[in-house]
Amino acid sequence: MITQAKWIKQYDENYVPVGDNVGIKATIDGTEMSVPLDPANRHYAEILRQVAAGELTIADAD
């Protein structure tokens, strides 16, 4: 079960966000995981499915 999702951005050496989103920080079955943007990854595929179904929103990166 995916309960939270937030974009991960690339950061520079001072933790300043730069560039594009590079992953998703998600809480999956109660565990926080870093999910890559790989369609073959089952967690990313499930996030995409839930977003398309309106069941999940991915929050902006910090």
Add this chain to the structure above:
Amino acid sequence: MSKAAELAALIGSQTALSNRNLIINGAMQVAQRGTSFSSAANDTYVVDRFRGKRNGMDNLVYDLSQSSTSPDGFGNSIKLDVTTAETSSADNEYLKIDTKIEAQNVQHLKYGTSSAEQITMSFWVRSSTTGTYAIEMYTEDSNKQITNTYTVNSANTWEYKSVTFVGDTGGSINNDNGTGFLISWFLSVPSNYKTGDSTSWRTYNADGRGYGQTADVASTTGEFYITGVQLEVGETATPFEHRSYGDELARCQRYYQTILNATPLYNYRQTGNSVAKTFTYINEMRATPSFTLTRNSTIFGTVNTGAGTDGLEIFGASTTATALFIYQSGTDVSAAVTATVIGDAEL
């Protein structure tokens, strides 16, 4: 028949004498996530590659474990122990154990052609619930299913079973790293999953997922064990192909691996507030994995625990390697932590 003739017949009926088992970890040897899961959550991988899965069943409570109870010639099994039974099973509620096979590993079955191969599943089972159980084969790429059944005749007794499935001439399996087969051993099936005759390949319909099943493990407290799972080409089950623990572990690590295990990481920064370590995985993974990150301790220096996951973050991951950032704060120019990094690329 002479021994030589028996051997010749065996060779003639099978495609391989080694590497014929399409199942990874069929002897339930490898359990990287742990060996015992009390009141197991849904989708718990009790041993590598094998998962306990339920849908609904709000009363049901069960433990999952890697058990040393096993038939002769095996050291382990999966044990599913129902501690609180389901009092009223509704439509669509089920309990099963399943495993998946990667699509590119089953291309020799020639699915989607007129030469599609028969396959035979064999395994050892022990259950406190006698009766008929269903096994479902599902091909994700063609969205098709077929079921077969086996019968547990004696309660709490190891029994050897084998079932054969005809090849699917009408549905192909992509040559890629996706799911080829989803194989489900149903332990409890709702009535609306038993009405559609799925004993030959057909387009998936939930009404046939557990066709023919009478046993219901979830309806009473009791135990279900399984081990020695083998899936092979042909209409005959051959003796289980034992592989070493190391061989099975390496196969499992394509899907799940502990990359760092409370491993010390020493870092020095010249400028800025973060440093990165790059490391390769133990084995190439099926897809870019999801990561679970844990900073076990800080050996020295100051970690910015408000950044990333408790001061750690993954960047630039691939199927073979990744970078791990460690966010620092303050004026220290060096820091050291111990970290655990787990990669999950399950199907």
